[in-house]
Amino acid sequence: MSIDSLISRAMRGFREELRLYVVAVTSLAVAFLCLGAALLALQNLGAVAERWGKSGHITVYLRDGLEPAEITRLAAVLEGLREVDHVRVVSSEEARAEFLARTELGEEVAELGAEVFPASIEVGIVSGVTVEAIEKLAARIGALEGVSDVESYRGWFEQLASLLSAGKVGATVIAVLVGFCVFAVVGNTVRLSIARRRREIEVMKLCGATHGFVRGPFIVEGIVQGLLASALAVAALAAAFFALRAELNSAFSIFVGTEAVFLGPGLLALLVFSGAFIGATSSTLSLRRYLEI
Amino acid sequence: MVSNRESRGGRPFAFFRAGARVGAEGAERPILAFEDVYKFFGKDQPALRGLNLTIERGEFVFLTGPSGAGKSTLLKLVYRELTVDSGRILFCGRDIARLTDRSIPFLRRNLGIVFQDFKVVPHWTVFENVAIALEILELPARLVRSRVGEALERVGLSGRGDERVGTLSGGEQQRVAVARAIVSEPALLLADEPTGNLDPTLAVDVLTLFEEIHQTGTTVLFATHDHGLIERRDHRILSLEQGRVYDVRRGLASWSSSGVHAVREARRAAG
Ligand SMILES: Nc1ncnc2c1ncn2[C@@H]1O[C@H](COP(=O)(O)OP(=O)(O)O)[C@@H](O)[C@H]1O
Ligand SMILES: [Mg+2]
Secondary structure, three states: OOHHHHHHHHHHHHHHOHHHHHHHHHHHHHHHHHHHHHHHHHHHHHHHHHHHHHOOEEEEEEOOOOOHHHHHHHHHHHHOOOOEEEEEEEOHHHHHHHHHHHHOOOHHHHOOOHHHOOOEEEEEEOOOOOHHHHHHHHHHHHOOOOEEEEEOOHHHHHHHHHHHHHHHHHHHHHHHHHHHHHHHHHHHHHHHHHHHOHHHHHHHHHOOOOHHHHHHHHHHHHHHHHHHHHHHHHHHHHHHHHHOHHHHHHHHHHHHOOOOOOOOHHHHHHHHHHHHHHHHHHHHHHHHHHOOO | OOOHHHHHOOOOOOOOOOOOOOOHHHHHOOOEEEEEEEEEOOOOOEEEEEEEEEEOOOOEEEEEOOOOOOHHHHHHHHOOOOOOOEEEEEEOOEEHHHOOHHHHHHHHOOEEEEEOOOOOOOOOEHHHHHHHHHHHOOOOHHHHHHHHHHHHHHOOOOOOOOOEHHHOOHHHHHHHHHHHHHOOOOOEEEEEOOOOOOOHHHHHHHHHHHHHHHHOOOEEEEEOOOHHHHOOOOOEEEEEEOOEEEEEEEOOHHHHHOHHHHHHHHHHHHO
């Protein structure tokens, strides 16, 4: 079949059914935008989890009224451990100041004395140590003289991991829904335009057009719908992300100490390609159902 | 464009190229022959019952008979909208009934078909409506333009290619349909009551148009129940009634020897 004729007949289809296609592409773009946003959230969650997994740390809370010399000795002991990368002593005063700086809660909190905030030692773990090993280390540190409590953040890490796997399930569900949505919308658009072009389809068949000749433009139109919708969604997502990147980063770095990342080129290409692919298959199926040749 | 190579494969009608240059074996045979054709719709009411007819290459044949006689059914069997229940239909010596579905488009490329209801695409231009027949054959755009131009000239629509067909009058729309039917220069032109929706003067114009096309060598099978239209023409007339050909005569010449016609002619001579 001649490509020129195929393209020009598909273009004519778009011109004649412009409103139908604008509505279809817009709703598909919204669906793809949801999917893209879900993937973006998942990607960043994954990045956070990876960073936390790599750079584990432990907070060692000290008993009240410990002498500075004892604190220094304890810090030295901790620094001497094989798994420990560095230590930092945080006095009650410093803990209070840090808390106030972060929360901006105002007067009534500011009146809290330093004694409310226990002194602690932040212990950075060398990279590559597993969560289980960190847990064991925390238990060992907890038994040391002068230590009141040890926070290994294992609960946090586990929460993040379960959040991540829930996110993956959620994104998969959204992807399936979006797939169905594209199927339904493209299939319906094709069905409508078959109905509207009944006369010209009849004419083509009477003039000796093959099935492929009649079907070709509909399939091209399905592909273009899917392609256009997913590309529009990617463009909108990128525009939103890069416009808000500064804000995202400042919010992000407080909590997790990483920068927000955008979807990689491979994932973007997959998103656009799957739009085209689903568009093609759903128009083909719809033709098989509604175009009686 | 359909190539000769395909004709030796599974598409028996692919070799009839536009221009109807058929090989020697095809040229000797009648262009169309029905042999004992039956077509049933209900169980005991055949629309065609044992129909036999032969149309030679280059003929102009009227197919007539009352409404419900089976004219449309006969034509639909030729362009394979319908399939025979028994019997054979030979187009250039090849049996249409045995064609596979995939071959039907290649059969139709050898036919031009015109209908009572025009079957034009109203929101397409005149040019687009005619060009589609050649786009299907995958002719290059330049050739499509020149041949559509010629076809429009033949039907009297020169220079009106850009107009939307929906805005044209009925007679003009039917001319567009005729241009589409002849633009690929098919071997056989089928017409199913093409004047049925036109007033009498336009009907005569359209008939004359078919006769002009016939003059250039195209075989025409023209179905109509309008006796006023066929009376004065010197073409073979096949009359169908209850699914059979019950009368074969010629217009004019044979009519003058038949009783009714002789009386009428005598009256006319007297008046
Ligand atoms: N699709 C169909 N289903 C059932 N009966 C049909 C169908 N098409 C035609 N017929 C019947 O076959 C007979 C011939 O019809 P048709 O070929 O349309 O006649 P004509 O064109 O001469 O008026 C009629 O009795 C008609 O009712
Ligand atoms: Mg009829």
